[in-house]
Each structure stands twice: as C-alpha cells, then as structure tokens.
Amino acid sequence: MADDTRLRRTYRYRIYPTVRLRLALEAQLGFACQLYNAALEERRYAWRGRRRSVTLYEQFRELTAVRAAKMGPPNMSCSAMRDPLRRLDWAFAAYFRRVKEGVTPGYPRFRSVRRYDSLTWNSGWGVRDGRLALPGIGQIKVKWHRALPASAVVRTVTVRRVAERWYASFSLRVCGSRQGLATQLPAVGLDLGIHHFATLSTGEQIPGPRAYIAAMRRLRIAQRRLCRREKASHRRQKARLLLARHHERVRNHRHDHAHKLTRRMVCDFGLIVVEDLNVGGLARGRLAKHVTDQGWATFLRMLEYKAAEAGARVIRVPPGGTSQACSGCGAFVPKLLSERIHRCPQCGLIIDRDMNAARNILRLGLSRQASTWPTGACVA
Numbered sequence: 001m002a003d004d005t006r007l008r009r010t011y012r013y014r015i016y017p018t019v020r021l022r023l024a025l026e027a028q029l030g031f032a033c034q035l036y037n038a039a040l041e042e043r044r045y046a047w048r049g050r051r052r053s054v055t056l057y058e059q060f061r062e063l064t065a066v067r068a069a070k071m072g073p074p075n076m077s078c079s080a081m082r083d084p085l086r087r088l089d090w091a092f093a094a095y096f097r098r099v100k101e102g103v104t105p106g107y108p109r110f111r112s113v114r115r116y117d118s119l120t121w122n123s124g125w126g127v128r129d130g131r132l133a134l135p136g137i138g139q140i141k142v143k144w145h146r147a148l149p150a151s152a153v154v155r156t157v158t159v160r161r162v163a164e165r166w167y168a169s170f171s172l173r174v175c176g177s178r179q180g181l182a183t184q185l186p187a188v189g190l191d192l193g194i195h196h197f198a199t200l201s202t203g204e205q206i207p208g209p210r211a212y213i214a215a216m217r218r219l220r221i222a223q224r225r226l227c228r229r230e231k232a233s234h235r236r237q238k239a240r241l242l243l244a245r246h247h248e249r250v251r252n253h254r255h256d257h258a259h260k261l262t263r264r265m266v267c268d269f270g271l272i273v274v275e276d277l278n279v280g281g282l283a284r285g286r287l288a289k290h291v292t293d294q295g296w297a298t299f300l301r302m303l304e305y306k307a308a309e310a311g312a313r314v315i316r317v318p319p320g321g322t323s324q325a326c327s328g329c330g331a332f333v334p335k336l337l338s339e340r341i342h343r344c345p346q347c348g349l350i351i352d353r354d355m356n357a358a359r360n361i362l363r364l365g366l367s368r369q370a371s372t373w374p375t376g377a378c379v380a
C-alpha cells in the first residue's frame, strides 16, 4: 500500500434532536424521498418513451427550478436536495454494473417515506459549540463518545434514523500512519468458519458473536407480534419499533465483536492472510443464516482499514482447497464438511481441520510475499 494512503473512515455518533428539530429532520427526509421518487420516475419515463438516459447533472439542473419555486421544507440546502439524486445515480450505476456482469439485476425501485431514513450533507453543515448545525434544521446535541481524529478531514455528514433513534456519521479521510512499524510482528493465517468465527494458524480458535441465533427467539416473538397487529394501527407501529430495536442490538453486538477482534489482530500481527471469500455468494447459499450472522464482510472490511492504519498488511488468497490439502506435507486429503479433524495418511499429521486450513492460508500468503517478508516471522 502506498505511503500517502488516505483512508476513508466513518465515525458515528448518537444525536439527540428536540421535538422541533426532529420534525424538521423528518420534513427534509420526506422531501428527499419525494425527490428520489420523482427523479426515478423521470428516468424511467425517458427511457421507456424515448430510449434516452437522463444524467445526474441534468437532474441537478432541474433542481434549480425546484429551488426557485420554493418547493420543499424552508431553508433545505442545495446539498441536501442533491443527495437523493446522487443516491439514485448510484442505484442506476449498480444496476448497470449488474447487467454487465450478467447477474439478475433488480431495477431501482420507488422508496417509501417510512423507509427513507438518511440524508447526507457535503457542504453547509458545521459543528458549533459541540452541536451539529444543519442548514434549515438547527443545532442538534451530539453525544461525542470519542473524539474525531485530529488529522481528519471531514467531508460529509449523514444523519440517519434507526428505530426512532438518530445518528450522525462523519465521513472523513485520515492518513495511514505508523507505516512499516508492524513489519517486526509475526504473520498469521486466518480461517473463517461456521464452527468457530475464526481459527488462527497459531491454533487459537475464536468464537463468533452468534448474536443473531441467540436473539432469534426474541426476534421471532417480536415478528409474530407485528404480524398480529392490525395494519396502520398505533400498536402495530409500536411492535415495528420493538422489532427494529432487536435488529439494531444484533447489529451492535456484531460490530462490537468485529471491532475488538480486528484491533487485536492488527496489534499482534504484521501480516494477516485471509481467504478471499465470496461472502455475497455464500450468504445466498444453504448456510446463509450462519454466514450473515457471523458478519464476515464487516469483519474483513474493518480488518483492512485497521491494518492500514497500524501499518500491518492484509493479503487475500484465493479460496478453495485450503481445507483439503495437508499443511504438513501438501498431500491431498479429501474430507467431508462434517469431519472436524485432519488426519494425513502420508505424514501422520493430526490437527484440527480449521487449523490445518489456517496454516495452508498462511503458507499461500507467505509464498506471495517471499521477497519482502522476513523469514522466521512465520508462526508455525
């Protein structure tokens, strides 16, 4: 990784809008949703009728007329109004990318106001006296549970509603510091699995958060309650909120687990080798519930940015074959998914299946690094 790497990071804080501020936020979210749907309608119509694509910049220009006509909540900034149009443009970009890749694409859909939960400002906002100042809304109290990094250049702020709680996420760029410091630290191979969240080539096994499975019962009850409630009723709304809270808890559990584990990894190791898993593909398969529960994608993303900050290196090696090969002699030892122990008839090696895989992953990673990685750094 280059020395001048500027990492994109997000710092999220809970915010506490007063009733008046909350209503102002909701008004702007509602208008953003309308803009999103109107812009989508325009693109659909232009394509169906005249086979013409409407670009983001054309839609930006039309926004000028909307603003001149004083539509939307008072003082809603241009930046906030452009945001839904930009999001729609991303949705179309993703759609065309999927078409190109030959994956079944889902056409961008109209959004319901109830589910339109976030809005991004990339200018016009600020922090005054420790409060988040948003144009057309006001100054909102922020719980600064940790400081923003001193070297950070904050680009945008996104305000999001999650189960009737509000959060502000600051997207910023920080410099990848401490480059090269970690090269003295040992290398490790990491096997991500269903049985254990991760198995290290050192033999250590790390249990997963399993938050979803554990919270399953409570989720099921909350889901059932929601289904019983009459549509559009006040009690249904309460049940929906409760369900959303459960989901949020699960998400927090998973993030907490990933944060702690990735921090430990980049502190203890200088080179971390992982399998380049197709998490999206796995999450659609038979083991889907377990895969999404373990949160591998989140874990790998965190591992990569924390490693870059700490000067550690993460290498992804192609998956496949790592559990079948013997890490002692390289012999091919086929086994079923249910066989938990690796027994090699060639060299007599008997170790845990996942540990065998982790060692193979480490060896694969080191073989790619041979010239730059100090020998002897390998933990066998």
Ligand SMILES: [Zn+2]
Pocket: 326, 327, 328, 329, 330, 331, 344, 345, 346, 347, 348, 349
């Ligand atoms: Zn062997």
